[in-house]
Amino acid sequence: MNQTRKRSSKKQRALEILVRLKRLYPDATCSLDYSTPVQLLVATILSAQCTDERVNKVTPHLFTRFPDAVSMASADLEEIIELVRSTGFYRNKAKNIQGACRMIVKDFGGQVPNRMEDLLKLPGVARKTANVVLAHAFGINAGVTVDTHVKRLSNRLGFTKHDDPVRIERDLMPLLPQADWENWSIRLIYHGRAVCKARSPVCQECQLADLCPSKIAE
Template sequence: MGTPRDSREEQVDAVLDRLYEEYPDSTISLDFSNRLELLVAVVLSAQCTDERVNQVTSELFEKYRTPEDYAAAAEEQLAEDIYGITFHNNKAGYLQSIGETLVREHDGEVPDTMTELTELSGVGRKTANVVLQHGHDVVEGIVVDTHVRRLSRRLGLTEEERPETIEQDLMTVVPEGDWQQFTHLLISHGRAVCDARNPSCEECTLEDLCPSSKLDNGVDLASGELWG
C-alpha cells in the first residue's frame, strides 16, 4: 500500500520549504540564447551531462544558427560536430529531422504546444516540458529527469518507475505554482548531496524527512529497491 495522498502533500511542502532555502538560485544549467538552441541542447542532454552538452554546443551554435542549417547538414557531419555527446549518431539524426520538420511544418519556429513538440524526433514529455517552461514560459507538467526520478522515489513521493507515470503522480501532490522549480531543486540536491550510488545522508537537509535514509534504516545500496 502506498503513502496516502495527504501525507505525500505534507512531505512535498516540507521538502520544498527546505530546498528553496538550500538552493535559492537553482535554475536550468544548459546554455542557450533562443528557443532553437534550447531545444537542441535538451535533445543532446538525454543521458548526457549538462556540462558536456554546454562544451559541445558552444561551437555547435556558432555553426548551426537556424533550422535550415540543421536540415541541410549531412547527418555524418552533424554526428562529427556533436562527437562526445552520448549516442551522437542517433542524436545527429534527430537534429536533422527536427530542422526539416521545423522548416516544413512550423515556418522555422519552435512550436509552443506539448503535442507539436512531442511529434518532433527525439522529443518526449521531458524535453517538451523543458522547452515549454524555459522557451515559452508555459508550465504544463513537471520535468522528470534521472535526479527527479531518483529523489522522488527515495522521498516516498511516488512508487512509480517510468518518468511519465512519476510525472503524473507528482502533479497531484506538488503545488502547480512549484512545478517548474521543483525539478530544479531536486536536480540541485541530487547533484550536491543525493548521489545515485553513495548519497551523503549525513549532510542532507532532508534526512529526517526521508524514508530511505541510510542513517536510520541501513538501506542496502546494492539492492536497487530504494536507491535505484
C-alpha cells in the first residue's frame, strides 16, 4: 500500500509540474532547424554533446551541400567532416551521419523510417535521437527524450535515481500521459536552460520549487 501511495503521489506531482511547464513555456518546440526528417536526424546526431545553437550554425551550409539522404550517402566523407568540425567529435559524427544515410538509401528507399526498431539500426542513433525524430518528424510519441537537462532535472525532481538515460526514460513514462512525453522533455529542457541550471539552479525564482525535493533553501 505504501509503495502504491508513493507512486500515486509521484505521478500527481509530475502531472502538476507538467501543467506548470506548459504554462511557463507555451511555445516551446524543438530548437533544431530542419526541413525534412533526414535533416532532423542529422541535426540530432550533431547535437550530441553540443549546443543546439552551434548545430544550427553548422547545418545551413551542410544541408545546402547535401540536402537529402542520397546526396549525404554519396558525399566525400572528408567534406562532411570539415562542415561539422565545430560540433565536436566531428569525425565520428560525420561517419555516423553518412552511415545512417547509406542505410536509409539502401534499406528504406531513401526515407527515414518511422519505427523505433528501424531507427535504432542506424549508425549513431540511440533512443534519444530516435525519440526526437519520431516525435517531431512523424508526430509519434514512442518514449521520453532524455538529454542532459532532462536527466539532471528528473533526478532533482525526485522522479528517478538513475544516470542511465534508458532507465530514466522507463521511470518517467508511467508518470506522464503518452501524448505529453515529448513536450515534457522539450519544456524540461527549456526550464533547465533558464532556471534549473547545472551549477547554479535559481531555486528562489523557480515556479516548480514547492514541488521539488531538491530545492535549495534561501
